[in-house]
Amino acid sequence: MALLKQEHLKLIKRKVLGMHILDGLLYKVVMYLLLIILGFVFVYPLLYMISTSLMSNIDLVDNTINWIPSTLDFTNYRLVIRALNLPKSYLTSILIVGASTLCVASASAFIGYGLARFTFRGKKLVFAVMIFTFIMPKVLFFIPTYQVYTTLRIKGTILAIILPALTGQGLQGPFFILIFYQFFRMIPKALEEAAIIDGAGPVKIFYKIGIPMAIPAFIITFVYGFALYWNETFILGAYLDGKIRTITMLLSNLQNSYWSIIGNIGDPSRSPNLNFTEAKLFAGTILSILPLMIMYIIVQRWFIESIDKSGITGE
Amino acid sequence: MKRRNHLYGLFFISPWVMGFLAFVAYPLYRTIYFSFHTVRYSGELGYLYELVGFENYKRILTIEADFVLELQNYIVKTLLYVPVIIALSIIIAILLNSKLKGTAFFRLIFFLPIIILNGELMKNMRNYGGMDLEVGGIISSIINRIVPESIIPLFIELFEMVSELLWYCGVPILIFLAALQKIDKSLYEAAEIDGASFWNIFWKITLPIIYPLISVVIVYVVVFLANFDANPINNIIRTSRTDPSRREGYASALSIIYALAQTALIGILFFITRRREKGGIN
Numbered sequence: 001m002a003l004l005k006q007e008h009l010k011l012i013k014r015k016v017l018g019m020h021i022l023d024g025l026l027y028k029v030v031m032y033l034l035l036i037i038l039g040f041v042f043v044y045p046l047l048y049m050i051s052t053s054l055m056s057n058i059d060l061v062d063n064t065i066n067w068i069p070s071t072l073d074f075t076n077y078r079l080v081i082r083a084l085n086l087p088k089s090y091l092t093s094i095l096i097v098g099a100s101t102l103c104v105a106s107a108s109a110f111i112g113y114g115l116a117r118f119t120f121r122g123k124k125l126v127f128a129v130m131i132f133t134f135i136m137p138k139v140l141f142f143i144p145t146y147q148v149y150t151t152l153r154i155k156g157t158i159l160a161i162i163l164p165a166l167t168g169q170g171l172q173g174p175f176f177i178l179i180f181y182q183f184f185r186m187i188p189k190a191l192e193e194a195a196i197i198d199g200a201g202p203v204k205i206f207y208k209i210g211i212p213m214a215i216p217a218f219i220i221t222f223v224y225g226f227a228l229y230w231n232e233t234f235i236l237g238a239y240l241d242g243k244i245r246t247i248t249m250l251l252s253n254l255q256n257s258y259w260s261i262i263g264n265i266g267d268p269s270r271s272p273n274l275n276f277t278e279a280k281l282f283a284g285t286i287l288s289i290l291p292l293m294i295m296y297i298i299v300q301r302w303f304i305e306s307i308d309k310s311g312i313t314g315e
Numbered sequence: 316m317k318r319r320n321h322l323y324g325l326f327f328i329s330p331w332v333m334g335f336l337a338f339v340a341y342p343l344y345r346t347i348y349f350s351f352h353t354v355r356y357s358g359e360l361g362y363l364y365e366l367v368g369f370e371n372y373k374r375i376l377t378i379e380a381d382f383v384l385e386l387q388n389y390i391v392k393t394l395l396y397v398p399v400i401i402a403l404s405i406i407i408a409i410l411l412n413s414k415l416k417g418t419a420f421f422r423l424i425f426f427l428p429i430i431i432l433n434g435e436l437m438k439n440m441r442n443y444g445g446m447d448l449e450v451g452g453i454i455s456s457i458i459n460r461i462v463p464e465s466i467i468p469l470f471i472e473l474f475e476m477v478s479e480l481l482w483y484c485g486v487p488i489l490i491f492l493a494a495l496q497k498i499d500k501s502l503y504e505a506a507e508i509d510g511a512s513f514w515n516i517f518w519k520i521t522l523p524i525i526y527p528l529i530s531v532v533i534v535y536v537v538v539f540l541a542n543f544d545a546n547p548i549n550n551i552i553r554t555s556r557t558d559p560s561r562r563e564g565y566a567s568a569l570s571i572i573y574a575l576a577q578t579a580l581i582g583i584l585f586f587i588t589r590r591r592e593k594g595g596i597n
Contacts, residue, residue, distance in 0.1 A: 027513070028415060035410050035421050038403075041474060042481040043424060045445035052445075107330055114327020118320050126328060133339050135534065137541045137577055139552045139570040143563050144345030145338060146556075147362070167334020177331070202323045224429065231433030233544050238553070251435045278443035285439045289431045296430045300423060307489065308496070 053077070053282035057273045075273060076283040079265070083258040084250050084284060090291060093230065093246040096158060101225040103165035104176055105218055111168045112180025112217075113206050117192070130174035138171075138235055146238055156243035161229075161236060171228045171235065176221050182310055183214040216306035223303045227292055251288045254281060349567035356562075364564075371568035382569055385548050386576055389541070393580060396480060397536055401529055403477070404484045408491035409521065422492075428485035434544025437482065441545075446478040447471070483539065487532045494525045526588075533584045541577050548573055 052060070053076055055069040062070075115123065149155040154163070164170050168177055187209060195205045211218075229236065230248060237249050250257065258276050268274040296303075325332075350371055352364040375382055407425055411418050440446060448454050448471045458470050498520070506516050540546065552573070555566040 031410055031413055031415055034406070035415075035418075038407060038410075038477075038481065039421055039424055041478050044474075044478055045440040045482075048445045049440060052443075107334075111328050111331045114324050114331075118324030118327065120321045120324035123324070126331070129335060129339075133335075135538055135578065135581060136574055137538075137549075137570065139549055140346060140574045141339060141342035143349065143556055143567055143570065144342040147345070147563070148342075164334060164338045166330065167338065168331040169334040169338040173334075202327075206327075227430040231431070231436075231544075233434060234542075234549055234553070248433055248435055278439075281439055281443065282445075285436055289433075289436060292431045296427065300426070304422070304426070307493065 049282040049286060052279050053286055055279050057275055057277050057279065060277055060279055076279050077287070079258070079262070079274070080254070080280055080284045080287060082265075083254060083261050083280075084247065084287060085257075086247075086287065089245065089247050089250055092244060093248075094291070096161065096236075096240075096244060096246055097226055097229040099158060100161050100165050100170065100229045101222055103162050104170045104173070104225045105221040107166050107168045107170075108173070108176035108221060109180050109211065109214060109217070110206075112177045112214075113184050113210050115177070116181045116184035117187070117202075117210075130177065133169070134172070134174040142235065142238060149239060155239060156241040158240075158244065160239035171225075171232055176225065179220055179310060180214055180217045183217045184210055187213050216309045219299070219302050219306040220310060223295070223299055226295070230292055247288045247291075251284050254284045346567045346570060349564050350571050352564045354563040362563075367564070371565045372572070374565065375568055375572060382548070382551055382572075385551060386573065389546065389548055390576065390580060393537055393540055394584075396483070396540065397533055397584060399476075399480050400483055400487060400536055401532055403480060404487035404491050404532065405525065407484065407488050408495055408525075409517075411488070411492055412495040425481075425488055426485055428482045429489065432482055432485065434546075437479075437543070437545045441479060446475045448474050483536065486535060486539075490528055490532055490535070491525055494528050495521070498524055530585050530588045533588060534581055537577065537581050537584065541573075 051067050051069065054072055054074070055065070056071070056073040056075060059065045059069050059073070115126065146155065149160050154160045161170075164173075168174075170176075191209060192205060195209060200208065230246065233246075233248050233252055236246060237252075240249075255276055258280060262268060262274055262276075266274050268276075349364075351366060351368060353367050353370070355363045355365070357363060411422050411425065448458075459467060462470065502520055503516060506520060511519070542549070552566050552569050555561040555569060556563055558565075
């Protein structure tokens with residue numbers, strides 16, 4: 001009897017602590033608890049923003065209402081959509097950001113291929129300079145560039161964003177070049193030699209063999225580059241000079257644009273719901289990141305797969 | 316053949332060389348030039364430069380306080396944030412790398428900032444109570460059951476800080492996770508058979524393998540925090556450029572001091588972690 005009990009105890013112990021530490025119940029509970037707590041702390045501001053954005057201004061000042069709005073109120077969204085000039089500004093953003101990302105991808109592929117497949121003097125210097133440009137804050141180069149753009153009358157046009165992107169000097173340019181460099185280095189030498197024997201020149205080899213090998217690099221660049229340009233307000237805002245505004249720039253000016261459209265809708269002093277509050281700001285913020293969220297949900301599988309293949313952490 | 320190889324290499328990187336000259340080398344030279352001048356603009360004559368030596372730098376560092384204050388803030392903040400971000404990212408990467416069910420979902424969540432994080436989002440979440448736990452709310456009353464009331468403010472502050480920093484952890488988690496996934500699983504199994512505890516495995520296997528990446532993450536985080544649109548220094552430089560009493564000269568000097576401070580910060584942090592790496596593994 002005593003022996004049986006001991007066996008029993010052992011079994012329970014094994015179930016709780018596991019054969020090895022890594023599959024015991026206790027271990028699992030602790031891991032899940034940590035994941036859930038950290039996940040919650042992380043998502044909390046987003047949830048708070050979503051719930052507040054659905055509140056009317058009356059709910060906002062009501063102390064008894066903390067999380068769940070008394071009625072689902074989409075007024076905030078309706079008004080902010082007008083203030084942000086949606087959906088037109090979505091289209092502008094997608095065009096500007098999409099064009100820039102395309103330029104970044106093609107330039108980075110080209111340059112990365114040169115670094116990966118050819119030996120030439122000064123290659124180490126190129127890498128050193130790339131690290132330097134990555135580390136330097138972007139404000140360091142911005143003032144003279146702005147001046148040059150003004151003189152050349154490029155300021156305020158899409159060229160001001162595309163030119164640096166086309167020469168590998170866009171946002172986080174060195175990072176994208178290095179991603180492509182990693183992929184192109186993996187092409188077997190024999191494959192290249194076979195193509196040379198068949199009479200293909202370097203440019204032909206680049207787009208016949210190189211580009212298909214670097215699909216994951218393109219995916220990373222398209223997704224991450226698109227997000228970077230979408231989120232950038234400093235550089236884009238300065239070079240586009242207010243002539244073209246992406247949604248993120250409009251968001252930073254939401255309060256002003258809100259007051260300029262509200263005059264046609266009603267008098268905020270009579271209907272307090274029309275006043276500008278954080279609920280409006282939150283609604284605008286959510287609308288501005290909505291396209292990115294949708295993109296992320298659609299492409300995340302390929303994105304994460306590509307990252308796994310890239311060996312980002314190598315070297 | 317070799318000679319042609321050389322030429323083709325240069326052909327492929329020629330866009331980069333042009334971009335470097337136009338958008339890095341020349342602007343850098345001009346920024347340095349501006350910083351020693353007072354720049355004015357007149358409609359007829361265009362830009363006028365007046366050599367003033369170190370006048371701009373003197374004004375920034377000894378007379379006007381706004382930039383120096385923000386710079387100090389930035390340095391202290393970075394020194395505080397970097398270790399916390401690294402610790403949080405390593406913890407989360409280890410959690411996501413475990414064989415638990417549902418990690419794919421959590422990975423989706425924790426990678427979210429890689430895509431959606433921007434200065435406006437951060438400012439709006441932080442400044443309008445998105446990261447505060449309200450006293451007397453549901454969550455703080457749960458915490459209240461576990462810990463005595465006197466510690467609650469501490470918890471609320473901790474919550475706020477972790478909540479913000481977790482948003483900066485996207486790319487660091489990604490870097491650490493990729494490294495963890497490369498570790499040979501048999502290494503863990505061997506350690507387990509030998510009876511090593513979770514704690515031992517962490518210190519003897521996991522940490523030494525991901526240690527070299529800590530320096531990479533440090534560079535990334537410092538650069539990220541410096542360039543982040545919510546960083547007030549960027550705003551000071553931008554408004555100074557058009558401020559009639561400051562203009563381009565003063566703003567250039569600001570950006571040079573900023574760049575130097577940031578480089579020094581990266582250098583120091585990089586050096587500290589590099590040194591330990593040698594001692595740690597051997």
